[in-house]
Amino acid sequence: MKLYVYVLVLLSFMAFGVNAQTFPSELWHEGQVNLTDGSVKSGNIKYDLDRQTVQLKIGQRNETYDASQVTSFSFLQESINARRMFYSLPYAIQNNYRRPVFFEVVVTGKMTLLAREYVVVRSNNTPSSLNSRYRYLDYSGFNGSRSYLSYKMFFAKEDGTIRESSGKKNDVLYQFGEARSELKKYVKKEKLKLDRLEDVAKLVEYYNKEIN
Structure with a gap:
């Protein structure tokens, strides 16, 4: 599936929104789901990348779709005032079996940067240099640990x-x-850290614009 170019909004590593105890996937967001049958549905969205599902709330009715039923979905994340875009793309997570998987689109072009978020639990004495790799920080841990939202990065080529x-x-x-x-x-010039999503995004944007 062709990935359509959209405005990239990159986030610095920051505490999440008003409620630091909640990750974006745990909230409802106003958005839109594009289904494989060509229909488009709008409402409030909650996504689960582990289960590869999207819940859609339209009035009092809840609908659930898996990645095989969805081509893409997008929503406005109000806490950061940014629209996030996800596509369902064939990918072999394990056993070389390709199936539809949700990816967030970060940068598009001849090289496309995709991401999948996941939660990491770290002890409170984790060095700050490691903590800086994660975008969202949950300060609610009372058992000597904290939860962080991190990302796996993927590169998609034109083929x-x-x-x-x-x-x-x-x-x-x-x-x-x-x-x-x-x-x-x-x-080296820009002092980029390539284990950080925001810095890799800068690298991909530079490659797409400046290198033929």
């Missing part, structure tokens, strides 16, 4: 190939083939 990145510098640069030497200079 439809999707590959997960480990977030390690060499692995990220490997995705760009012959351009990696030039991009390595850009990473």
